[in-house]
Amino acid sequence: MSAEQRQRAIEIRGVSRIYGEGEHRVTALSGVNLAIAENEFFTLLGPSGCGKTTLLRLIAGFDFPTDGEILLHGEDIAPLPPFKRHVNTVFQSYALFPHMTVAENISFGLQMLGRPKDEIKTRLDEMLELVHMTAMRNRQVNQISGGQQQRVALARALAPKPQVLLLDEPLSALDYKLRKEMQVELKRVQAETGITFIFVTHDQEEALTMSDRIAVMSNGEVRQVGTAREIYDQPSDRFVADFIGESNFLEGEVTTVSETSARVKLSSGVEIDASLPAGKTPSGKVTVVIRPEHASVGEPGPDHLNGTLEEAAYFGTDTHFHIRLDSGDLFTVREQNVRSVRDQHRKGERIAAHLGPSAAQILKDRS
Amino acid sequence: MSGAQKAARAAESRDIRNRWLLSAPALLIVIVAAVGPLFVMLLYSFMVKGDYGDVKFGQFSLDGWSSVLFQRDIFDDTLGLADAHLAIIWRSIKLSFLTTLFTAILGFPTAYFIATRPAKTREIWVFLVTIPFWTNLLIRTFAMQQVIRNEGLLNNALVWLGIIDSPLQIMYTDTANLLGMTYVYLPLMVLPLYASIEKLDFRLVEAGYDLYANRLQVLRRIVLPLVSPGIVAGSILVFIPSLGAYVIPRVLGGGKNMMLGNLIELQFGAGRNWPLGAAISITLMALVMIALLIYVRNAARSGAGHA
Numbered sequence: 001m002s003a004e005q006r007q008r009a010i011e012i013r014g015v016s017r018i019y020g021e022g023e024h025r026v027t028a029l030s031g032v033n034l035a036i037a038e039n040e041f042f043t044l045l046g047p048s049g050c051g052k053t054t055l056l057r058l059i060a061g062f063d064f065p066t067d068g069e070i071l072l073h074g075e076d077i078a079p080l081p082p083f084k085r086h087v088n089t090v091f092q093s094y095a096l097f098p099h100m101t102v103a104e105n106i107s108f109g110l111q112m113l114g115r116p117k118d119e120i121k122t123r124l125d126e127m128l129e130l131v132h133m134t135a136m137r138n139r140q141v142n143q144i145s146g147g148q149q150q151r152v153a154l155a156r157a158l159a160p161k162p163q164v165l166l167l168d169e170p171l172s173a174l175d176y177k178l179r180k181e182m183q184v185e186l187k188r189v190q191a192e193t194g195i196t197f198i199f200v201t202h203d204q205e206e207a208l209t210m211s212d213r214i215a216v217m218s219n220g221e222v223r224q225v226g227t228a229r230e231i232y233d234q235p236s237d238r239f240v241a242d243f244i245g246e247s248n249f250l251e252g253e254v255t256t257v258s259e260t261s262a263r264v265k266l267s268s269g270v271e272i273d274a275s276l277p278a279g280k281t282p283s284g285k286v287t288v289v290i291r292p293e294h295a296s297v298g299e300p301g302p303d304h305l306n307g308t309l310e311e312a313a314y315f316g317t318d319t320h321f322h323i324r325l326d327s328g329d330l331f332t333v334r335e336q337n338v339r340s341v342r343d344q345h346r347k348g349e350r351i352a353a354h355l356g357p358s359a360a361q362i363l364k365d366r367s
Numbered sequence: 368m369s370g371a372q373k374a375a376r377a378a379e380s381r382d383i384r385n386r387w388l389l390s391a392p393a394l395l396i397v398i399v400a401a402v403g404p405l406f407v408m409l410l411y412s413f414m415v416k417g418d419y420g421d422v423k424f425g426q427f428s429l430d431g432w433s434s435v436l437f438q439r440d441i442f443d444d445t446l447g448l449a450d451a452h453l454a455i456i457w458r459s460i461k462l463s464f465l466t467t468l469f470t471a472i473l474g475f476p477t478a479y480f481i482a483t484r485p486a487k488t489r490e491i492w493v494f495l496v497t498i499p500f501w502t503n504l505l506i507r508t509f510a511m512q513q514v515i516r517n518e519g520l521l522n523n524a525l526v527w528l529g530i531i532d533s534p535l536q537i538m539y540t541d542t543a544n545l546l547g548m549t550y551v552y553l554p555l556m557v558l559p560l561y562a563s564i565e566k567l568d569f570r571l572v573e574a575g576y577d578l579y580a581n582r583l584q585v586l587r588r589i590v591l592p593l594v595s596p597g598i599v600a601g602s603i604l605v606f607i608p609s610l611g612a613y614v615i616p617r618v619l620g621g622g623k624n625m626m627l628g629n630l631i632e633l634q635f636g637a638g639r640n641w642p643l644g645a646a647i648s649i650t651l652m653a654l655v656m657i658a659l660l661i662y663v664r665n666a667a668r669s670g671a672g673h674a
Contacts, residue, residue: 062577083578083579095571097589108578
């Protein structure tokens with residue numbers, strides 16, 4: 001079942017948020033449209049200042065949109081205060097109540113909802129179980145580790161069974177190993193609870209590995225929405241291609257167009273095949289994106305991207321070859337290391353980047 | 368013990384000696400100017416009163432202490448409770464408690480307002496709060512008198528507006544004392560409250576709202592417990608000087624509405640009963656200490672687990 005066919009948990013319609021007035025006017029979000037399906041692990045990905053946290057705060061109700069609607073299961077919640085929205089947040093800093101124990105933190109939401117005592121108790125036990133914190137229930141929250149605080153924050157936000165759970169860079173304060181563990185943990189919890197997760201991060205790897213779908217944001221706009229594979233393999237514009245993974249960008253001109261691909265004549269005169277962007281037939285000048293791992297190094301030739309090897313950086317599992325093309329562009333090739341080809345290429349050597357099939361992708365004209 | 372260890376130990380003891388030397392002047396002042404007079408007071412309270420003030424040195428008596436709470440009937444010489452003293456002690460405790468309560472009720476929104484201003488303007492607001500301190504307490508108290516006296520600003524305004532027909536008698540009542548003390552001690556509540564609200568992590572407030580707490584619940588369950596150190600500090604700063612207030616009840620309360628400070632002054636002055644004055648002084652100090660102990664204990668319990 002595709003995301004579109006499932007019931008929509010959250011729908012963002014034309015949402016803008018503008019701070020200040022006159023010359024101090026800052027547009028944090030402009031005309032954002034998103035539909036997030038029930039049960040989905042949806043990620044807002046972008047560099048700091050792109051508006052992803054603002055959008056999350058608008059959904060949570062800590063801030064209100066200048067324009068637009070936020071629908072939670074079809075009902076516009078944009079004017080409601082946070083305590084009237086069935087949405088909970090896991091804060092970046094956890095924001096656990098320091099004067100309460102682990103158990104008190106987790107039961108807080110249910111208490112505020114006025115649930116009966118025995119229901120709160122059952123739910124509390126369930127939540128402690130879910131995040132493996134049963135043994136810590138009576139600890140003060142400043143007596144537990146960062147990773148444990150993270151679990152308590154998650155349990156506290158999940159306890160009232162929100163329709164949507166918002167996570168604001170929840171893993172950024174953890175060290176690498178713990179972060180990896182919590183990524184798996186979050187996926188498990190999401191699968192077990194079946195709650196829609198909206199996850200904010202600036203970490204592309206985190207986004208790619210965890211999300212059902214990702215919205216890449218920049219300057220208050222959504223640049224592309226899609227699965228990890230769609231966004232990585234078919235970036236819609238230069239920003240997305242640049243932000244997600246590494247990319248080589250080459251300028252060229254379309255010569256002939258077929259159904260799924262086009263011949264592009266690069267500035268160096270070499271012609272390559274490049275696949276077309278979704279829903280657009282390009283013509284004239286275009287930008288072509290090539291992922292470093294979709295090319296390999298080889299002998300120069302008339303159909304290849306010829307140049308000089310500037311640097312070969314060894315990264316253990318693979319080597320990055322930085323090639324200065326004859327056109328002047330710098331082109332990176334990433335090759336897996338195989339024992340036999342070790343140290344074959346020297347700095348300053350004439351070399352070429354050979355493109356694999358469908359390595360090149362034409363971007364929607366944006367740059 | 369190795370040479371290095373010896374040297375380290377010598378350096379340590381030298382360090383400690385130096386610290387004592389550095390703090391000696393301050394310690395000396397505290398001992399001479401605070402502990403010394405207190406000791407003198409304690410001695411005086413156990414002496415026979417002199418005929419024209421002072422005490423008969425070396426003549427031991429418990430009269431000073433017994434007359435704090437008890438008095439001899441003029442006619443049959445039986446021992447009864449000193450109603451006047453009890454009334455004054457009760458008034459002092461009641462008014463100090465109410466002053467603390469009112470300054471807290473008025474001070475909290477003020478401090479919250481200041482703490483939530485942008486960092487740039489916050490300092491200006493704090494500065495404004497401290498302006499009353501520039502003026503002498505006596506002058507501020509007389510200013511209050513000008514506001515609340517029968518022909519004063521407040522009564523004139525109320526009469527002019529037609530809310531009342533004849534001026535309200537506020538001067539020389541407990542209300543006057545309460546108004547004066549609340550006005551004078553309000554900054555002492557606002558400043559520590561501000562300091563602790565400013566340190567409050569407002570993300571916790573957001574977390575409270577996020578977890579379905581309405582404004583009142585967030586205030587009661589999250590903000591108040593977390594700023595309780597400020598409330599405790601402010602209450603101590605207001606309650607103690609209120610209990611010993613002298614100038615304010617003297618000017619606004621008049622002779623009928625004395626507080627402990629005035630009673631002490633009376634005994635050392637016109638009353639010529641220094642042992643009683645000394646005993647009341649120590650009683651006042653004991654009251655303050657008891658109040659402090661109760662308060663700090665409660666605060667420690669309710670504030671357990673966070674600094």
